[in-house]
Amino acid sequence: MDKNIGRLGFGAMRLPEKGGQVDLPQTSKMVDMYLEQGFNYFDTAYVYHGGKSETVLRDALVQRHPRDKFCLATKLPIWQVKSLKDAERIFEDQLKKCGVDYFDFYLLHAMGKSREATAVNAGLYELCQRLKREGKARYTGFSFHDEPAALAELLDSHPETDFVQLQINYLDVFRGSSGKLYEIATARNKPIIVMEPVKGGTLAKLEAPIEKILKSRDKDASLASWAIRYCCSLPGILTTLSGMSNIAQVEDNLKTCTNFVPLTEDDIKALEEVADAISKIGTIPCTDCKYCVDNCPKKINIPSLFGLYNKVRESGSIAQQAADYQKVPKKNRASACIKCGACESHCPQKIKIPAEMERVAAVLE
Ligand code: SF4
Ligand code: SF4
Numbered sequence: 001m002d003k004n005i006g007r008l009g010f011g012a013m014r015l016p017e018k019g020g021q022v023d024l025p026q027t028s029k030m031v032d033m034y035l036e037q038g039f040n041y042f043d044t045a046y047v048y049h050g051g052k053s054e055t056v057l058r059d060a061l062v063q064r065h066p067r068d069k070f071c072l073a074t075k076l077p078i079w080q081v082k083s084l085k086d087a088e089r090i091f092e093d094q095l096k097k098c099g100v101d102y103f104d105f106y107l108l109h110a111m112g113k114s115r116e117a118t119a120v121n122a123g124l125y126e127l128c129q130r131l132k133r134e135g136k137a138r139y140t141g142f143s144f145h146d147e148p149a150a151l152a153e154l155l156d157s158h159p160e161t162d163f164v165q166l167q168i169n170y171l172d173v174f175r176g177s178s179g180k181l182y183e184i185a186t187a188r189n190k191p192i193i194v195m196e197p198v199k200g201g202t203l204a205k206l207e208a209p210i211e212k213i214l215k216s217r218d219k220d221a222s223l224a225s226w227a228i229r230y231c232c233s234l235p236g237i238l239t240t241l242s243g244m245s246n247i248a249q250v251e252d253n254l255k256t257c258t259n260f261v262p263l264t265e266d267d268i269k270a271l272e273e274v275a276d277a278i279s280k281i282g283t284i285p286c287t288d289c290k291y292c293v294d295n296c297p298k299k300i301n302i303p304s305l306f307g308l309y310n311k312v313r314e315s316g317s318i319a320q321q322a323a324d325y326q327k328v329p330k331k332n333r334a335s336a337c338i339k340c341g342a343c344e345s346h347c348p349q350k351i352k353i354p355a356e357m358e359r360v361a362a363v364l365e
Helices: 023-038 053-062 082-098 113-121 122-135 149-155 170-175 178-187 206-215 223-233 247-259 265-281 302-315 321-324 354-365
Strands: 008-011 041-043 071-077 102-112 137-143 163-166 190-193 236-242
Touching: 008 023, 008 247, 008 265, 023 053, 041 236, 053 071, 053 190, 071 082, 082 122, 082 247, 102 122, 113 122, 113 149, 113 190, 113 354, 122 137, 137 149, 137 190, 149 163, 149 178, 163 178, 163 206, 163 247, 170 178, 170 265, 206 265, 223 236, 223 247, 223 265, 265 354, 302 321, 302 354, 321 354
Parallel strands: 008 041, 008 236, 041 071, 071 102, 102 137, 137 163, 163 190, 190 236
Antiparallel strands: none
């Protein structure tokens, strides 16, 4: 495995937007700042930013920097694949969109038990090995969103997998099943790429009493920096991706990851205390990935409604969120959900979306 990968990875899923489009000048500047500090890993996917993330990276990165100065990772959307031909067509399209003739890391996107049959029947694991032999992918693996037992099964069935991309953050480790995922991968000597270290940004903004736990240890450190440091302190991590959305976030992450200081035992205890406090609030664990939104026949903006609900739970007050909710057309509110379930299978966080819509409606309507 490539030893030159920096501990901070640049995720291209939440790039800055302007007028509904990715802001290319700002993205280019963020890319330059990141590379200037000696970091080098970029992560995109066929579906990010409505299919535009790969072309933005071509324009902001590939066409502006020597190919040997960065690693590029992208992902195959298994849910768009019915046969090997589909996968081959998408892969060739990805090379064109990114403007490269090989990927450093190529992933089957959002694997889990329910997608294994498609991956096997379409010959996607064999395809990955072929891409490596042909020099079109240096390393192949998968990103994963499912239960620990399914990860163990996948890794044991496909020992040729070079690496695995897992959702790891201190909240999901202390209060969820991420710790088990980490153990399963490390027990099999699989290098781990961390995704969602700040849990879709939710660990970057905590309510004042919870924030105080960390501010009392270091008044200058951002909340996001604690979350990033937690992941970067774990052994066996190849890189920790951060889906950066503006220059300030790049600056903060670079400050955290250049001259990196691992967490102490007392720091980890403080994070456990924070995780405890967060889990008592009872928010919906939505990371705003938006994978669900295109599938809703009622055009309900699921992550946006979950965001309003979470703000009510976090702040303990409802006036502002109720006013914002009133601006949502009635036909797109939580009570318009027909419980068709079309959204649910797309949610990597396994949120029971129709049931949560009932909670949202009960509180905000
Ligand atoms: S279950 Fe509700 S939120 Fe989900 S797709 Fe159907 S209508 Fe939309
Ligand atoms: S509900 Fe699930 S799929 Fe939809 S944005 Fe939130 S985390 Fe993503």
